Amino acid sequence: xxxxxxxxxxxxxxxxxxxxxxxxxxxxxxxxxxxxxxxxxxxxxxxxxxxxxxxxxxxxxxxxxxxxxxxxxxxxxxxx
Numbered sequence: 109x110x111x112x113x114x115x116x117x118x119x120x121x122x123x124x125x126x127x128x129x130x131x132x133x134x135x136x137x138x139x140x141x142x143x144x145x146x147x148x149x150x151x152x153x154x155x156x157x158x159x160x161x162x163x164x165x166x167x168x169x170x171x172x173x174x175x176x177x178x179x180x181x182x183x184x185x186x187x188x
Contacts, residue, residue, distance in 0.1 A: 156180070 152158045159176060
């Protein structure tokens with residue numbers, strides 16, 4: 109076999125072997141904590157918007173949603 113061909117085949121084999129180096133560091137799977145500025149959002153003053161945001165975020169049961177809406181109705185009727 110030609111020496112150049114043998115050197116080429118050895119180099120190709122070494123290239124494949126060298127690229128299969130195992131990872132040294134494991135990946136982190138923990139959920140990152142929110143930054144300092146993210147927790148400083150002002151609390152919503154409008155009770156209806158606060159209810160809508162909590163319904164989207166927390167996904168309460170239908171019974172809880174009906175009870176909360178009933179409280180809004182009773183509060184509005186009390187103002188009349």
